[in-house]
Amino acid sequence: MRDTNLELQESGWEELRKEARKIEGDLDVKLSSYAKLGARFTQGGSGYVDSGSPPIGSSRSWKSMEMEIQSLLEKLLDINDSMSRCAASAGPATSVTQKLARHRDILHEFTQEFRRIKGNINSMREHAELLSSVRDDITDFKTSGSMSPRMQLLRERASIHGNISHIDDVISQAQATRAVLGSQRTLFTDVQGKVKVLGDKFPMIRSLLGSIRRRRSRDTLILSAVIAACTLFLIIYWLSK
Amino acid sequence: MGDHLARAEDFENKAEKKLSSWGLFGSKFEDAADLFDKSANSYKLAKSWDKAGSTYIKLASCHLKLESKHEAAQAYVDAARCYKKTNINESVSCLDNAVNIFCEIGRLSMAARYLKEIAELYESEQNISQAVAYYEKSADFFENEEVNTSANQCKQKVAQFSAQLEQYQRSIEIYEDIARQSLSNTLLKYGVKGHLLNAGICELCKGDVIAITNALERYQDLDPTFSGTREYRLLADIAAAIDEEDVGKFTEVIKEFDSLTPLDSWKTTLLLRVKDKLKAKEIEEDDLT
Numbered sequence: 001m002r003d004t005n006l007e008l009q010e011s012g013w014e015e016l017r018k019e020a021r022k023i024e025g026d027l028d029v030k031l032s033s034y035a036k037l038g039a040r041f042t043q044g045g046s047g048y049v050d051s052g053s054p055p056i057g058s059s060r061s062w063k064s065m066e067m068e069i070q071s072l073l074e075k076l077l078d079i080n081d082s083m084s085r086c087a088a089s090a091g092p093a094t095s096v097t098q099k100l101a102r103h104r105d106i107l108h109e110f111t112q113e114f115r116r117i118k119g120n121i122n123s124m125r126e127h128a129e130l131l132s133s134v135r136d137d138i139t140d141f142k143t144s145g146s147m148s149p150r151m152q153l154l155r156e157r158a159s160i161h162g163n164i165s166h167i168d169d170v171i172s173q174a175q176a177t178r179a180v181l182g183s184q185r186t187l188f189t190d191v192q193g194k195v196k197v198l199g200d201k202f203p204m205i206r207s208l209l210g211s212i213r214r215r216r217s218r219d220t221l222i223l224s225a226v227i228a229a230c231t232l233f234l235i236i237y238w239l240s241k
Numbered sequence: 242m243g244d245h246l247a248r249a250e251d252f253e254n255k256a257e258k259k260l261s262s263w264g265l266f267g268s269k270f271e272d273a274a275d276l277f278d279k280s281a282n283s284y285k286l287a288k289s290w291d292k293a294g295s296t297y298i299k300l301a302s303c304h305l306k307l308e309s310k311h312e313a314a315q316a317y318v319d320a321a322r323c324y325k326k327t328n329i330n331e332s333v334s335c336l337d338n339a340v341n342i343f344c345e346i347g348r349l350s351m352a353a354r355y356l357k358e359i360a361e362l363y364e365s366e367q368n369i370s371q372a373v374a375y376y377e378k379s380a381d382f383f384e385n386e387e388v389n390t391s392a393n394q395c396k397q398k399v400a401q402f403s404a405q406l407e408q409y410q411r412s413i414e415i416y417e418d419i420a421r422q423s424l425s426n427t428l429l430k431y432g433v434k435g436h437l438l439n440a441g442i443c444e445l446c447k448g449d450v451i452a453i454t455n456a457l458e459r460y461q462d463l464d465p466t467f468s469g470t471r472e473y474r475l476l477a478d479i480a481a482a483i484d485e486e487d488v489g490k491f492t493e494v495i496k497e498f499d500s501l502t503p504l505d506s507w508k509t510t511l512l513l514r515v516k517d518k519l520k521a522k523e524i525e526e527d528d529l530t
Contacts, residue, residue, distance in 0.1 A: 164432070
């Protein structure tokens, strides 16, 4: 009876694992196609010239592919749950646990990848939609206008401003670090010779003091026991004398 | 791998036995804590993240019984790091416990840091409302400890996500406050126009032309150099386009700005909302005529 149950669980486990591996392969292929679709959308969107038909076609195939990947991820999650229940009922086996952890990692990785690509595609689509217009002559005018020296100077200024922003971030972090180091120096000056304050400020020293206190109380207990035993022995000896 | 797992289980069994026994000399919780720590380390080496997390939680319980609050909080942080790989909810609850303990012992800087970590976990899970709540708490704690740089970073995150949740007034207040603080710092004042641009975009999303005009005047009072920047020009031109209800002009203005300074996804999303609202209004006008 038990052997039959074990065999049934074994075959169920193998079937589930085979199906999981098949879905993982499908997901890998579809995620690659999805990423390529996103890249094509980027190239299509940057021109702004033929902004009429490509967004609609790209949007349609992109949405259907997104739903396909979503359903595959949900199916893989269900299969992982089933494998988890099989492993729990089968009993402690190291190889089964490792394989299950591996499958769970793969699912997590695919989910993160899908989420990232979807975010990228959403961002690009919004960008293209924001900048698209029915006036193509404006596009042509701006394209020709971007070669003038004034535009180049403005672009240069924008780049410099971007660099200034990054430098500001680094400088603000450096300022924060300097402030913290200053307060630490003040702290070290204050705690000179004050063990209790030192114990309050630094957890490691406090834990050390705590351990010392516990060991001392234990030593006190041992010493008391020894003294009591000696006293008792003396009393007994004196009475029997 | 299997060897580490067996050793981890052995240590855990010893620790449980130590807890259930009665010791005359020495503390059973201290010895159990040592064994739990070794067990959790072995579980991590075996990549059994769930078991490592649960073992760290037991370690935290031992430290709490020993009245070692800092060690208990550190154990909760380690448990959260393990659960981060498998179970986000458990990770958040462990960090919450660590934050509570750090608050009890008065270490607000570390509490603020772990609140920020909770917010980042929710952000990665795309739970924006919870991320906003925890970023706000974290900013409060950083401000209490006078760490203004980290507080401002958390506040900017709050403003960014509040705008995504369509709470524009809150975003506007935060960006304007950060701009005011940056103005008083000679090193940070060159970034003020970025903050004012973000605040202005949030004003545009509210769709009130008079409020936009008042805001632009207020920004000129705040920073006299702002009126000469391209950010101011963008906001003023968009306000004019909204006033005239001209979608073509709106698109033209944004395209010109984007050709020099590409807009990030947050600005793109918000400006797209403005454009959709403007389109709806224009269509309504056409239907009426």
